[in-house]
Amino acid sequence: MVRKEMPVQIDIVEGDITRLKVNAIVNAANNSLLGGGGVDGAIHRVAGPQLLDECRTLNGCKTGEAKITAAYQLPCRYVIHTVGPVWHGGERNEAQLLASCYRNVMRLAQQHQLQSIAFPAISCGVYGYPMLQAVDIAVTEVKKSVLHNEVIEQIQFVCFDQKMADAYRLRLD
Ligand code: AR6
Secondary structure, eight states, X not given: OOOOSSOOEEEEEESOGGGOOSSEEEEEOOTTOSOOSHHHHHHHHHHOHHHHHHHHTTTOOOTTOEEEEEOTTSSSSXXXXXXXXXXXXXXXXXXXXXXXXXXXXXXXHHHTTOSEEEEOOTTSSTTOOOHXXXXXXXXXXXXXXXXXXXXXXXXXXXXXXXXXXHHHHHHHO
């Protein structure tokens, strides 16, 4: 099915993803799904220990895949955990794996009939993915996915700093 109605709103937001009252925020997690630093640490801190309890039942997550949980003390409804690739120079399937993160998150969003979703810049922190290349993949995959999604209304790309936000602006203009 191809989307016919109103276009999806795509926004660039500077700030902390844990504050957003969207249907789902995306977590840039690791294979264990048991927490870590960066955005993962922030999400677990705000969600509280019940999130970790639920994550323990999921048996981890492969790189490029995604799993959904409740959001507990966070203001959003769900957290979609995905595991981006570690950047090794670009010859280890990094681009395909990062694209697969965005596609699998959007697939879960469709399955759960989500209207709004907020993404951090997956793999762009500790995992070292080059910013402009990651932004290009994020925007390309999300725009492709929304064409086949009748429910989604708003996508937010959440940036922790201005440099990241500028990279999205450049790509979306
Ligand atoms: N809100 C929005 N963006 C954030 C926030 C926040 N609260 N905190 C950080 N960022 P990273 P990765 C940005 O390192 O590279 C964890 O330990 C950050 O500036 O969180 O995918 C996991 O457990 C950067 O642009 O994720 C994994 O082990 C982006 O989010 C590993 O890090 C992603 O940075 C995953 O590494």
